[in-house]
Amino acid sequence: MLIMSAVIVSPLNAAEKEPSRFDRFFTEGTMRINLQHCGDATSEEYFLEDIVRDSYWGGSKKYLIDTLGYGFQHLRVYDAATDSLIYSRGYCTIFNEWQATPQAQTTRKSYPESVILPYPKAAVRVEITARDKSRNEKRIFSHTIDPSDYQIVRPQERYETFDVIYNRPSDKAIDIAILSEGYTADQKELFEQNCREFAEAILSFSPFKENRRRFNFRAVWVPSKESGVSMPGENYWRNTALGARFYTFYSERYQIVNDFRRVRQVAAAVPYDYIYILSNSQKYGGGGIYNFYGISSAADPSNHLKVYVHEFAHLFMGLADEYVGGAEEGLYDLSVEPWEENITTLKEFDKKAWSRMIDDKTPVPTPAEKRYENTLGVFEGGGYNEKGIYRPAMKCLMNSFGGVEEFCPVCKAALSKTIRTLSE
Numbered sequence: 001m002l003i004m005s006a007v008i009v010s011p012l013n014a015a016e017k018e019p020s021r022f023d024r025f026f027t028e029g030t031m032r033i034n035l036q037h038c039g040d041a042t043s044e045e046y047f048l049e050d051i052v053r054d055s056y057w058g059g060s061k062k063y064l065i066d067t068l069g070y071g072f073q074h075l076r077v078y079d080a081a082t083d084s085l086i087y088s089r090g091y092c093t094i095f096n097e098w099q100a101t102p103q104a105q106t107t108r109k110s111y112p113e114s115v116i117l118p119y120p121k122a123a124v125r126v127e128i129t130a131r132d133k134s135r136n137e138k139r140i141f142s143h144t145i146d147p148s149d150y151q152i153v154r155p156q157e158r159y160e161t162f163d164v165i166y167n168r169p170s171d172k173a174i175d176i177a178i179l180s181e182g183y184t185a186d187q188k189e190l191f192e193q194n195c196r197e198f199a200e201a202i203l204s205f206s207p208f209k210e211n212r213r214r215f216n217f218r219a220v221w222v223p224s225k226e227s228g229v230s231m232p233g234e235n236y237w238r239n240t241a242l243g244a245r246f247y248t249f250y251s252e253r254y255q256i257v258n259d260f261r262r263v264r265q266v267a268a269a270v271p272y273d274y275i276y277i278l279s280n281s282q283k284y285g286g287g288g289i290y291n292f293y294g295i296s297s298a299a300d301p302s303n304h305l306k307v308y309v310h311e312f313a314h315l316f317m318g319l320a321d322e323y324v325g326g327a328e329e330g331l332y333d334l335s336v337e338p339w340e341e342n343i344t345t346l347k348e349f350d351k352k353a354w355s356r357m358i359d360d361k362t363p364v365p366t367p368a369e370k371r372y373e374n375t376l377g378v379f380e381g382g383g384y385n386e387k388g389i390y391r392p393a394m395k396c397l398m399n400s401f402g403g404v405e406e407f408c409p410v411c412k413a414a415l416s417k418t419i420r421t422l423s424e
């Protein structure tokens with residue numbers, strides 16, 4: 001009986017104390033740490049650039065320690081005096097994807113990046129670890145910061161911002177910052193319209209639809225000198241606010257911004273959990289990286305609403321691509337279980353929630369036959385690989401868009417769990 005009561009009491013106490021834990025260690029605002037992520041195909045490290053104090057904190061004040069475990073990198077923040085873990089987040093980077101390209105075999109390269117934490121009251125030790133594709137984790141950065149150091153930069157840039165959809169205070173909402181890219185000063189109304197379309201598109205797909213009230217959308221208006229987005233493979237270059245480009249890693253439809261440091265600098269004008277960039281291009285394509293940023297074309301006349309929600313799912317919880325092919329075929333090690341919820345190598349499949357969702361009568365692996373068209377199973381082909389990686393369903397918005405209007409049940413369940421975790 002005594003043991004029983006101890007078990008029941010301690011989690012309740014922990015939950016009750018969580019808000020005061022924020023107040024104990026953190027104050028208003030964000031600490032933004034600008035870094036260079038450097039290395040090659042098999043090694044990586046971080047170099048410090050500078051530390052900035054921003055006005056807003058858009059994240060949860062309750063969910064401080066990451067329990068989801070997604071991402072190749074993990075930021076961990078320790079109170080320096082007691083060495084206790086006070087904040088953590090997993091994330092992915094464009095650097096990880098570049099590591100899988102042929103160039104990384106022969107070249108050392110760096111990408112500008114930035115990590116954020118709620119502004120600490122006392123000295124903190126900030127650590128970043130990285131897992132390689134075989135899931136071995138090692139520390140690649142460690143730095144102790146005194147939050148009262150007068151070298152911490154107070155940014156002087158000012159951007160115009162506006163609410164697109166507002167539902168509830170930032171600490172209890174999932175806040176999306178929408179950034180403009182490739183819109184000239186006279187195209188502000190077009191951007192405003194595109195922001196509304198973006199927010200409504202995300203909230204029109206399940207499970208975002210059912211959780212509408214947990215989301216806020218705010219925009220940061222940063223006009224570009226020229227309209228459009230650069231397309232190196234077509235010898236088309238534009239002078240734009242964030243420097244977005246198609247043809248990333250020689251893949252025509254892969255649109256990204258190399259300078260994530262710049263992206264965070266602009267996003268800091270509003271409280272946010274996630275950053276999405278709307279680019280003023282008619283070309284079909286985009287990109288989305290877990291807890292980093294998402295981007296896609298707002299003026300693409302074909303499938304852009306589905307591209308929005310597909311890239312947003314990458315950004316929001318690192319759902320994997322369920323399709324075969326593309327520039328990133330070497331991203332996964334087929335001998336280990338990937339951390340993403342919606343693909344498996346069948347190495348440790350039983351650890352995934354997905355394994356408990358399959359009907360006993362469904363064969364594993366599941367043949368891609370018409371009779372299993374609407375069945376949840378384990379279908380070979382996914383994560384860019386034709387063999388050795390499996391996906392949950394024949395149809396899903398993480399696979400292809402033709403005639404597909406929803407996420408598969410595994411993606412839906414994983415998204416629902418993440419929405420609840422971040423907005424409690």
Ligand SMILES: [Zn+2]
Binds near residue numbers: 407408
């Ligand atoms: Zn799916």
